[in-house]
Amino acid sequence: MLQPIKHVLNRKRIILASGSPRRRELVENIGLKVELCPSLFEENLDPKTFNCFSAFVEETALQKVLEVENRLKSLGTPPDVVIGADTMVTLDGAMFGKPTSKKEAFVMLKSLSGRSHTVYTGVVVKSLDKVVKFTEKTDVVFGKLDDEQIQGYIDTGEPMDKAGGYGIQGVGGTFVERVEGDYFTVVGLPLYRLCSVLYELFKENK
Amino acid sequence: MLQPIKHVLNRKRIILASGSPRRRELVENIGLKVELCPSLFEENLDPKTFNCFSAFVEETALQKVLEVENRLKSLGTPPDVVIGADTMVTLDGAMFGKPTSKKEAFVMLKSLSGRSHTVYTGVVVKSLDKVVKFTEKTDVVFGKLDDEQIQGYIDTGEPMDKAGGYGIQGVGGTFVERVEGDYFTVVGLPLYRLCSVLYELFKENK
Numbered sequence: 126m127l128q129p130i131k132h133v134l135n136r137k138r139i140i141l142a143s144g145s146p147r148r149r150e151l152v153e154n155i156g157l158k159v160e161l162c163p164s165l166f167e168e169n170l171d172p173k174t175f176n177c178f179s180a181f182v183e184e185t186a187l188q189k190v191l192e193v194e195n196r197l198k199s200l201g202t203p204p205d206v207v208i209g210a211d212t213m214v215t216l217d218g219a220m221f222g223k224p225t226s227k228k229e230a231f232v233m234l235k236s237l238s239g240r241s242h243t244v245y246t247g248v249v250v251k252s253l254d255k256v257v258k259f260t261e262k263t264d265v266v267f268g269k270l271d272d273e274q275i276q277g278y279i280d281t282g283e284p285m286d287k288a289g290g291y292g293i294q295g296v297g298g299t300f301v302e303r304v305e306g307d308y309f310t311v312v313g314l315p316l317y318r319l320c321s322v323l324y325e326l327f328k329e330n331k
Numbered sequence: 332m333l334q335p336i337k338h339v340l341n342r343k344r345i346i347l348a349s350g351s352p353r354r355r356e357l358v359e360n361i362g363l364k365v366e367l368c369p370s371l372f373e374e375n376l377d378p379k380t381f382n383c384f385s386a387f388v389e390e391t392a393l394q395k396v397l398e399v400e401n402r403l404k405s406l407g408t409p410p411d412v413v414i415g416a417d418t419m420v421t422l423d424g425a426m427f428g429k430p431t432s433k434k435e436a437f438v439m440l441k442s443l444s445g446r447s448h449t450v451y452t453g454v455v456v457k458s459l460d461k462v463v464k465f466t467e468k469t470d471v472v473f474g475k476l477d478d479e480q481i482q483g484y485i486d487t488g489e490p491m492d493k494a495g496g497y498g499i500q501g502v503g504g505t506f507v508e509r510v511e512g513d514y515f516t517v518v519g520l521p522l523y524r525l526c527s528v529l530y531e532l533f534k535e536n537k
Contacts, residue, residue, distance in 0.1 A: 126476065126505040128483020155502050156487070263509075268523055270332065274530075277334020281362070296361050298515060299332040299526040303469075308514040309504060317474055320505040324480075 126320045127157065133330045134158070134323070137205040142193040147294060148210060148314045155316060162197065164189035164209065172220055178213060179260035182247025185211035187258065190249045206323075209249045212313045214289030216242040221289040230279050233290040237300075239269035244289070246310045250322050257322050261315035263306025265293070270300060332526045333363065339536045340364070340529070343411040348399035353500060354416060354520045361522060368403065370395035370415065378426055384419060385466035388453025391417035393464065396455045412529075415455045418519045420495025422448040427495040436485050439496040443506075445475035450495070452516045456528050463528050467521035469512025471499070476506060 127134060134157065141152055144163030152159050166188045175181040190209035197204050214221040216236060224230035247260045283297060284290040291297030293304075293311045309316040333340060340363065347358055350369030358365050372394045381387040396415035403410050420427040422442060430436035453466045489503060490496040497503030499510075499517045515522040 126474075126480050126484070126502075128486065128502075129477075129479040131483070151504075154500065155505050268332075268527065271335075273335040274332050277337070278332070280334065293514075294360065296332075296334075298357075299361050299522050301513070302523050303512050304514055305511050306509050307507070308499075308510055316505050317508045321474065 126317075126324060127155070130324060130327045130331045131156075133327045137327075139206040139208065140193060140197065140204040142189045142207050142209040143313075145313055147292070147312050151309060151312060151314050151316060155320070159208070160204075162193050164192050165196070166192040168211075178215055178220070178245045179247060179262070182211040182213050182245050183249065183258045183260055184247075186247045186249040187256075190251050194251060205253060206326075207249075207251045208319070209251075210246055210314050212244065212246045212288055212310075214242060214244050223286055223288055224284060224290045227279050227285075230284040230290040231275055234270065234275045234278065234284065234300075235272075237267045237289065237291070238275070239267060241266045242289070244311045246313060246315055248315060248319055248322075250319070250326070252326055255326065257326070259318055259322070261307050261310040261318055263304055263308070263310040265304050265311055266302045267300050268302045332523075332530060333361070336530060336533045336537045337362075339533045343533075345412040345414065346399060346403065346410040348395045348413050348415040349519075351519055353498070353518050357515060357518060357520050357522060361526070365414070366410075368399050370398050371402070372398040374417075384421055384426070384451045385453060385468070388417040388419050388451050389455065389464045389466055390453075392453045392455040393462075396457050400457060411459060412532075413455075413457045414525070415457075416452055416520050418450065418452045418494050418516075420448060420450050429492055429494055430490060430496045433485050433491075436490040436496040437481055440476065440481045440484065440490065440506075441478075443473045443495065443497070444481070445473060447472045448495070450517045452519060452521055454521060454525055454528075456525070456532070458532055461532065463532070465524055465528070467513050467516040467524055469510055469514070469516040471510050471517055472508045473506050474508045 139159045141159040142164045186209040190207045245262045250257045307315045345365045347365040348370045392415040396413045451468045456463045513521045
């Protein structure tokens, strides 16, 4: 979608404020040239102080972006555009972060088995004069898993650094019967909406 | 999902009867060990002789599997399991194959723009004593694209070897507002259903 403004984007210094290898891969796959700069923001916002999941993920994404932008500015290398994102898995109104133990991963995956949950990814795109924020949500339906399948998956090590305890782009993809929404929201970066925002921001310069 | 029968599968000679780099990548991502053997089947079945899309893709997948199995048998190296698949993009009852020219790619993508179409992937899993066939279908909603975006995408070269003229796992993913169904059906191999079939076939041996 971005081809008509590729020459404009290529002249910009675009930073992806993320250390996630999944996000990096998505951005590379669509041919967007970005520099990676993982945010040092602590991700310590209290979900209880937000009135909806989207407000929480957008604020976390914004804090990641601001930390990276300020750091680069103070180093004398200000960026043109900073992109940040935050992804959250939710079930019955509860947030699932990254599991802190194999036991917790088991409980998470068992509760996701055989039903639908919702993944939110909040995105912030900050250019020199504009901040655009949005959230995409995608429903994910897991097939019914037996305990051995869950335990076998945990033993691969894949669940431990992932919100909700699974990676849809890896072995975890075999659990997913269907998705409803942008698949890439579940991977961690909703590509359609992100590219639409970038296109709107820069199409006048083409 | 396959971890509990991994040791069983690892003792089998499993062939993926496909030359598609997308299918190979999917299978590698879920840690399934397969040999690749692209089928020499000509894919010349007449869609008019089938009464539905799923019958057509399943029969094409079956012919790919049989050709590969027979060839390997005649070479004295018979496989234990052969997996074949065929993917088709449809819109308003019409089949979209791989575009044969840039002009055809443009017409295809223009007709997909701003609306929903349906992708079918038929899969055949043939073991020594059983043949399992199934089809998964997934709806894909494209955002509204302008002519420049379509032309820019064609100029990347990505559309030309892909059914429907786009690759969802590449730059084409930026066009896709949402999917409803198994995302991997659109990439070319429905992972959930394929792994469910393999699990059912081999769980008795674990």
